[in-house]
Amino acid sequence: MKVVNTRVWIVWLSVLGASVLVFGCRDVPSQSDAIRVGVTHVPDHFDPRDATDAISSRINRLLYDRLVDLDEHAQPVPALATWEQRTPLQYRFVLRAPRPTFHDGSPLTAWDVKATYESVLDPARLSPHRSTLELIRRIEVSRDDVIDFVLDHPDPLFPHYLVIGILPANLIARGHDFRRKPVGSGPFRLERWIDDTRVRLIRRSDGQRIDIVRVPDPTVRALKLLAGELDIVQNDLPPELVAYLAEDDRLRIMRHHGTNFSYLGFHLQDPVTGQREIRQAIAHAIDREGIIHFVLKDGARLANAVFPPEHWAGHPALNGYPYDPDRARALLTQAGYSPTRPVRITYKTSSDPFRLRLATILQQQLAAVGIDVAIHSHDWGTFYGDIKAGRFQMFSLAWVGVKTPDIFRYAFHSQSVPPHGANRGRLNDARVDALIEQAERAKTLQEKQAVYRTLQAVLLESLPYVPLWYEDHVAIVRREIVGYRLASDGNYDGLRSVRRRGITTRSLDRESTASEERHAIGTMRRQ
Amino acid sequence: MMLYLLRRLAAVIPIMFGLACLVFFLLHLIPGDPVEVMLGEAAHPAEKEALRRALGLHLPLHTQLWHYVQGLVMFDFGTSIFSGRPILDILLERLPATIELGVAALAVAVMMAVPFGVLAAVRHKTVIDFGAMGFSLLGMSIPNFWLGPLLILIGAVWLGWFPVSGREGWRSLILPALTLGVSMAAILSRMVRSSLLEVIREDYIRTARAKGLAEWTVIVRHGLRTALLPVLTLLGLQLGALLSGAVITETIFAWPGIGSLTVEAIQRRDYPVVQAAVLWISFLYVVVNAFTDVLYAWLDPRVRTEESP
Numbered sequence: 001m002k003v004v005n006t007r008v009w010i011v012w013l014s015v016l017g018a019s020v021l022v023f024g025c026r027d028v029p030s031q032s033d034a035i036r037v038g039v040t041h042v043p044d045h046f047d048p049r050d051a052t053d054a055i056s057s058r059i060n061r062l063l064y065d066r067l068v069d070l071d072e073h074a075q076p077v078p079a080l081a082t083w084e085q086r087t088p089l090q091y092r093f094v095l096r097a098p099r100p101t102f103h104d105g106s107p108l109t110a111w112d113v114k115a116t117y118e119s120v121l122d123p124a125r126l127s128p129h130r131s132t133l134e135l136i137r138r139i140e141v142s143r144d145d146v147i148d149f150v151l152d153h154p155d156p157l158f159p160h161y162l163v164i165g166i167l168p169a170n171l172i173a174r175g176h177d178f179r180r181k182p183v184g185s186g187p188f189r190l191e192r193w194i195d196d197t198r199v200r201l202i203r204r205s206d207g208q209r210i211d212i213v214r215v216p217d218p219t220v221r222a223l224k225l226l227a228g229e230l231d232i233v234q235n236d237l238p239p240e241l242v243a244y245l246a247e248d249d250r251l252r253i254m255r256h257h258g259t260n261f262s263y264l265g266f267h268l269q270d271p272v273t274g275q276r277e278i279r280q281a282i283a284h285a286i287d288r289e290g291i292i293h294f295v296l297k298d299g300a301r302l303a304n305a306v307f308p309p310e311h312w313a314g315h316p317a318l319n320g321y322p323y324d325p326d327r328a329r330a331l332l333t334q335a336g337y338s339p340t341r342p343v344r345i346t347y348k349t350s351s352d353p354f355r356l357r358l359a360t361i362l363q364q365q366l367a368a369v370g371i372d373v374a375i376h377s378h379d380w381g382t383f384y385g386d387i388k389a390g391r392f393q394m395f396s397l398a399w400v401g402v403k404t405p406d407i408f409r410y411a412f413h414s415q416s417v418p419p420h421g422a423n424r425g426r427l428n429d430a431r432v433d434a435l436i437e438q439a440e441r442a443k444t445l446q447e448k449q450a451v452y453r454t455l456q457a458v459l460l461e462s463l464p465y466v467p468l469w470y471e472d473h474v475a476i477v478r479r480e481i482v483g484y485r486l487a488s489d490g491n492y493d494g495l496r497s498v499r500r501r502g503i504t505t506r507s508l509d510r511e512s513t514a515s516e517e518r519h520a521i522g523t524m525r526r527q
Numbered sequence: 528m529m530l531y532l533l534r535r536l537a538a539v540i541p542i543m544f545g546l547a548c549l550v551f552f553l554l555h556l557i558p559g560d561p562v563e564v565m566l567g568e569a570a571h572p573a574e575k576e577a578l579r580r581a582l583g584l585h586l587p588l589h590t591q592l593w594h595y596v597q598g599l600v601m602f603d604f605g606t607s608i609f610s611g612r613p614i615l616d617i618l619l620e621r622l623p624a625t626i627e628l629g630v631a632a633l634a635v636a637v638m639m640a641v642p643f644g645v646l647a648a649v650r651h652k653t654v655i656d657f658g659a660m661g662f663s664l665l666g667m668s669i670p671n672f673w674l675g676p677l678l679i680l681i682g683a684v685w686l687g688w689f690p691v692s693g694r695e696g697w698r699s700l701i702l703p704a705l706t707l708g709v710s711m712a713a714i715l716s717r718m719v720r721s722s723l724l725e726v727i728r729e730d731y732i733r734t735a736r737a738k739g740l741a742e743w744t745v746i747v748r749h750g751l752r753t754a755l756l757p758v759l760t761l762l763g764l765q766l767g768a769l770l771s772g773a774v775i776t777e778t779i780f781a782w783p784g785i786g787s788l789t790v791e792a793i794q795r796r797d798y799p800v801v802q803a804a805v806l807w808i809s810f811l812y813v814v815v816n817a818f819t820d821v822l823y824a825w826l827d828p829r830v831r832t833e834e835s836p
Contacts, residue, residue: 041791044610126578179611195620197693197783215692215781216790219676224691227684381796419572 034200034209035481035498038221038230042199042214045179046190048165049120049127054401058492059212062201064165064184065100067093067113072488073312074403076159080108080166081147088154088443089137093162095145100185102168103204108185110147114139115169117149117162132161156445160404187496203496210495225251225476232498234475235490238354239297245476254475254486255299261306262398263465264362265387268425272345273393278371279463281331281343282394283321285369290323291361292469300469305456306399306407308470312445313405313452318460320467328369343371348395350383355396362396388418390426396468401489405452408436412464427464531824535817546809547599550802551592561608561796582608595802604803609795614803617788624694625784628707628777629769631700635708636715636765641751643712644719648754649746651724659716666713675706675779692781703780707773711765718761723754756827763819767812 043056048064051057069079080100081093099108117139120127135155140148151158165184168176176183182190188210191202197214213230215221222241224230226248237245246253264282266273273279292300307314337343345366349359356377363373373394378386387395399407410416413436416423435458439451460467473490480501485494562578579585583594598605604614647659682702683691690699726732727750735745770785777786785804792800 044607123577126574126581128574131574195694195783196617196788197781213693213781216787217676217692217779217781220679220692220779220781223676223679223684227687227691229683229691229693380794 033500034211035231035495035500036211036213036229037492037495038213038215038224038233040214040216040236042197042212046182047178048167048184049116049125049129050179052128054490057401058490059199059201060165060182060184061186061491061493062188062495063182063186063190064167065108065186066165067162068159070160070163070403070489073310074160074307075312076162080113083159085156086148089151091149091151091158093147093149095147097145099145102185103183103189104168104171106168106170108166108168109144110141111144112166112169113147114141115172116164116167119167119172120164129164154443156443156448157404157406201495208499210498222476225478228478231478231481231500232475232484234486234492235473237474237476239295239299242299242474242476243297250479251476252479254477254484256473256486256488256490257301257308257310258471258473258490259308259311259402259488260398260400260471261303261308261402262300262396262468262471263303264468265392265395265397265465266425266463267390267393268427268464269390270393272343275335276463277331277335278337278343279466280321281328281335281369282366282371283463283466284324284328284331285366285371286362286466286468287323287365288468291358295358295361296469296471299474300471303467303470304460305467306402306411306465307405307452307456311403313449315453315456318457320460325369332370337370339370344374345371346374346376346393348376348378348383348386348392350380351377352380358396387424388422390418390424392424395424398471403489405439405448408452408455409440412436412459425464427462429458429462429464431458432462532821535820539813539817542813543806543810544596546813547596547806548592550805550809551595552588554798554801554805555588561798599806604806605799607792607800608797614800617800618785618803618807621783621785621788624782625770625777625786627694627700628703628773628782628784629766631704632707632711632769632773633762633766635704636711637762639708639712640715640719641755643716645723645746645751647716647720648723648727649742656720660720663713663716666709669710671706671710671773671775672779674709675703675776678702678706679779692779694781694783699780703773703776703782706779707769707776711769715758715761715765718758719754722757723750726750726754729753756823760819760823763815763822767815770811770815 039055041055043051043053043059045051045056046060046063048057048060051060066079067081068076068083071077078096081095083091083093086092093110093113095108095110095113101107102112117133117136119125120129120133121136123130135152135158136149137152138150140150142148149158149162165186167178168183171178171183180193187205188201188203190199191209192200194200194211199212201210201212202208203210213224215224215230218237218241221230221233222237222245225233225245228250242253245251264286266279268274288302292298292302301308302320304318304320305315309316332338332343335343347359347363349355356375359375359377363375366373377383383395386392387397399411410421410423412423412427412429412432413421414423414428414433415421417426418424432455435451435455439448439455442448442451459465473486473488475484475486475494477484481498482501483494483497483499485497487493562575562582562584576585583591586594595605602615604618606613607617610617643659643662647656650656679691679702682689688698689702690696693699723746727746732745732750735749736742740749773784774786774790776782777784778790781787785807789801789804789808791797792804
């Protein structure tokens with residue numbers, strides 16, 4: 001028995017000893033001058049040719065320069081280069097002086113642009129951006145700063161597509177691992193990939209460190225802001241948390257109109273939701289303004305179309321469906337339904353708590369006009385799989401980051417039923433198809449704009465989607481952080497000018513920082 | 528003893544093979560297409576097909592399984608669909624964090640459970656017993672997703688003693704270890720109490736008391752030593768759970784361990800990473816159970832005598 005007892009004690013002491021070792025073994029000093037940005041996840045890699053998710057695109061904008069940027073109207077504006085359309089099939093881009101240098105010190109030239117786009121078009125690389133750019137027939141460099149794109153067919157939207165970060169040609173040729181070791185010409189370079197939860201960038205102009213910190217849980221992100229462990233959190237916070245943080249004097253809230261379009265979708269071949277009167281009744285039964293005010297805490301604006309009014313292809317004068325329960329009841333009666341024969345609809349949504357809460361609110365509002373809604377909530381994979389397979393009557397989703405009007409073909413053309421596109425409601429409307437094709441054939445942007453506006457009016461009338469709202473971009477910034485600007489598309493370009501109050505960095509250009517801050521204040525006032 | 532050990536280890540191989548097959552098929556039944564997640568829904572069908580081929584996802588399921596098992600034998604778990612990195616590297620990167628948190632939580636649990644359990648047993652049916660068991664019930668009932676943020680609010684935001692989340696220094700370990708350790712301590716303390724209650728009714732304890740030993744010596748030196756033996760089995764199972772990654776706690780505290788890796792991989796349909804992570808978790812359970820059995824046999828010779836041929 002004594003041996004047994006001794007062994008028991010050995011085991012217990014080993015457990016405790018190991019714990020003591022563990023407690024004392026790690027201590028990684030944190031960089032106190034770094035500005036810390038909280039995100040839901042850090043990018044898997046930094047190769048702009050392969051990036052598709054929002055966070056990768058936003059970080060890549062900091063590491064790489066692009067030929068073209070899109071402004072608040074989603075119109076292309078010069079970034080690295082200006083351009084001219086020499087013929088319907090040829091675009092000439094001229095790199096602006098002074099040309100930037102890559103992180104390795106080499107200057108960016110037209111050869112780098114050519115190598116970047118050719119590698120995107122290389123079928124062996126399987127770049128997700130290849131399908132957008134495959135209209136490029138060839139790329140020619142006539143001078144170190146001049147590059148010509150020759151197209152297979154005319155496309156006035158071509159400059160919109162040239163937003164991919166430029167990589168050095170010599171490194172592309174050598175098969176450099178841009179995924180782990182990015183080399184761009186952007187205002188930041190990667191200083192250290194600390195681990196899967198932290199990435200440290202360094203601003204080339206003044207050495208300011210920016211830590212991108214992964215904090216998946218929104219409540220914990222908010223608490224880290226309050227505790228001063230994060231300096232900036234942008235988006236991905238539920239409205240009630242934003243409202244809670246807004247009450248704290250140590251934080252300031254920045255808002256900017258967003259473009260992410262939330263909508264209710266319908267199966268148009270379903271005997272119930274296929275009836276336009278039913279969809280119109282639903283549109284009139286939903287108090288969108290009430291939801292925006294009370295649930296989204298005024299963090300959204302009403303939507304009437306996929307594109308917001310300020311988008312170049314948007315329609316500024318669409319009349320949506322106002323909240324009108326009486327009109328909704330009348331439409332239901334017109335469709336042959338009554339309180340004794342109510343409309344029954346299943347509503348599919350993801351298991352995200354906020355989406356579920358919205359679903360119950362919509363359920364209650366629709367019940368008030370005589371529509372009996374059964375909510376079916378599934379994990380994202382199952383929910384999305386069902387939507388693509390057409391196993392639904394009504395669902396809610398959002399289009400995120402849509403900037404080019406090819407969305408109309410993709411989401412509404414009769415040939416775009418999954419798996420060929422995202423016409424999930426199986427819309428088959430000859431008028432819509434004809435307008436999409438007409439817009440695609442249009443030779444100028446003005447022509448396209450007119451057709452797209454007509455198309456959006458037609459869509460609002462036939463109502464394959466009930467437009468809900470565009471959610472605002474929200475940034476919550478600690479007060480000691482100055483110079484941050486919130487961009488219209490939610491990118492992180494504001495980090496170019498951000499700094500911690502009272503801390504001077506290696507070669508901070510005070511004049512330019514002051515001017516950036518003035519600009520930031522101006523932007524906020526306009527908001 | 529050696530024969531017993533070999534038998535237990537040999538049993539691990541078919542269990543692991545069965546688990547590998549099960550995990551493989553289950554994951555392919557889950558809806559969602561990793562190719563679509565990588566390229567986006569709008570990608571050209573030809574590109575999707577090319578990527579599917581490049582990843583080997585076009586092959587029949589049994590062929591994919593064969594390749595997978597072949598790789599496993601060589602410790603090749605494949606590469607992550609998203610980062611393109613070898614999964615073994617990713618797992619090895621995450622493992623230290625999980626071990627660190629697991630051992631710390633275990634320490635918290637043991638340090639809380641043993642005194643509470645002993646006190647409750649010694650002061651059986653008194654206020655102390657009810658108090659300790661009430662605390663234990665509370666610990667078992669509070670979910671980690673609530674306790675974690677609560678501890679953050681108090682310990683990090685209000686008091687400012689600990690970091691809110693992340694893995695930066697020993698202080699960042701305290702809150703997640705407490706979150707995990709409290710519920711485990713609740714279960715363990717009940718086990719210690721009931722085990723000790725049984726032991727202190729044994730004849731040899733009465734003999735010890737009759738010899739005039741101090742009550743503390745009787746309980747700790749004679750009672751507790753024996754009472755802790757069955758607790759080891761439970762501890763082994765708990766250790767398996769801890770080393771496989773505490774999914775909720777690691778997510779709340781942004782702890783870069785196996786648990787959070789699994790959640791991220793599932794959300795993104797990164798099949799190879801999910802397979803490897805689930806297999807790792809299963810492997811740990813099997814190994815820790817086998818280890819616990821062997822340890823138990825080492826500690827208590829009656830076990831191996833009963834089971835040996």
